[in-house]
Amino acid sequence: MTVYRFTCVICPLSCSVEVEVEGSEVRDVRGFNCSRGREWAVEEVLSPKRVVMTVIRVRGGKEPVVSVKTDSPIPKERIRELMNYLATLEVEAPVSIGQVLEDRPLGLETRVVATRSVDRSDTSK
Numbered sequence: 001m002t003v004y005r006f007t008c009v010i011c012p013l014s015c016s017v018e019v020e021v022e023g024s025e026v027r028d029v030r031g032f033n034c035s036r037g038r039e040w041a042v043e044e045v046l047s048p049k050r051v052v053m054t055v056i057r058v059r060g061g062k063e064p065v066v067s068v069k070t071d072s073p074i075p076k077e078r079i080r081e082l083m084n085y086l087a088t089l090e091v092e093a094p095v096s097i098g099q100v101l102e103d104r105p106l107g108l109e110t111r112v113v114a115t116r117s118v119d120r121s122d123t124s125k
C-alpha cells in the first residue's frame, strides 16, 4: 500500500489530499472537499498531466521567439517529446496572441497557442 500526499491546486482552499494506492488500484482518497479535488488527486496518481509553456522561434519578427503554451494539459510522460518537437519549429511573423501555432502536435489532444504577439521586423528602414 502506498499513500500519496498532495496539496490540491484546483482552488485557493489548498486541501491536503491523500490517495491510497495498492498496485494500480486506488483504495481510498481522503482530505478533499469537493469532487473536482478528488478527481484531480486520483488523476495525479494514475495519469498526471501538465500544461506546457515554452517558446517557438520566429522568422522575420521583432523578437526572435514567441512564448507559447498548450491550451490543455498533456500527459507528463510526453512533455519532453513535445518540448523537443517545438524546439525544431520556426513560425513566420507576425504572430498574434492566441494564435494556434500547432494543432494536435504529435497526435496529442491539445493545441499550442501564442501567449503574446510578435510583430514583423521592419527591414525596409
Ligand code: SF4
Residues within 6 Å of the ligand: 008, 009, 010, 011, 012, 013, 014, 015, 031, 032, 033, 034, 035, 036, 037, 038
Ligand atoms: S479539494 Fe476541492 S475545495 Fe479542496 S482545494 Fe481541491 S478543488 Fe478546492
